[in-house]
Amino acid sequence: xLKFTMLSGGRGSNFDAIMQRIASKELNARCISLxxxxxxxxxxxxxxxxxxVRIIEGDNLLSILQSDNPDLVVMSGYMRKLPxxxxxxFENKIINIHxxxxxxxxxxxxxxxxxxxxALEAGVKVTxxxxxxxxxxxxxxxxxxxxxxPVLPGDTPESLAQRVLKEEHNTYWRVIKxxxxxx
Numbered sequence: 001x002l003k004f005t006m007l008s009g010g011r012g013s014n015f016d017a018i019m020q021r022i023a024s025k026e027l028n029a030r031c032i033s034l035x036x037x038x039x040x041x042x043x044x045x046x047x048x049x050x051x052x053v054r055i056i057e058g059d060n061l062l063s064i065l066q067s068d069n070p071d072l073v074v075m076s077g078y079m080r081k082l083p084x085x086x087x088x089x090f091e092n093k094i095i096n097i098h099x100x101x102x103x104x105x106x107x108x109x110x111x112x113x114x115x116x117x118x119a120l121e122a123g124v125k126v127t128x129x130x131x132x133x134x135x136x137x138x139x140x141x142x143x144x145x146x147x148x149x150p151v152l153p154g155d156t157p158e159s160l161a162q163r164v165l166k167e168e169h170n171t172y173w174r175v176i177k178x179x180x181x182x183x
Contacts (some may be wrong), residue, residue, distance in 0.1 A: 002029040005070040010077020012042035017169035094134040102130040107137030114156040
């Protein structure tokens with residue numbers, strides 16, 4: 001069974017979608033902790049599923065990860081760059097989900113609704129999401145999976161974000177499931 005740590009600071013909807021798949025036995029994994037910067041909606045999700053919450057204080061992220069020793073670190077809604085020393089010990093063990101088809105609309109400052117605003121401003125007909133390995137540069141790690149989402153006439157950043165998020169919930173757990181064959 002794959003054991004993973006969730007690294008989040010957002011609303012927790014991807015975390016909840018993943019945990020629902022574990023509860024339904026579609027995903028053979030166990031979340032050993034939620035690591036977050038402060039109490040957030042992600043912490044509420046953790047409480048719902050009995051997952052221990054660890055709060056980052058100063059520069060203790062590496063020591064928390066070393067203590068947990070997860071097979072995989074799953075990021076979603078964590079808005080800080082990871083310290084470089086983490087990659088030495090967790091190379092190819094940290095994944096993230098991004099709300100665009102990288103390399104388009106990625107990098108520093110491209111997060112949340114800003115990604116969808118940029119997609120609409122650019123006039124793209126297709127956007128989507130990318131699950132990728134995390135490395136030292138924002139949104140530039142090796143791509144693991146992508147799911148396309150059409151941009152519809154009359155889309156707003158909010159309506160586009162809602163459709164992309166729905167596909168994130170359908171995709172992220174499946175990517176994690178692929179990792180269960182390696183652990």
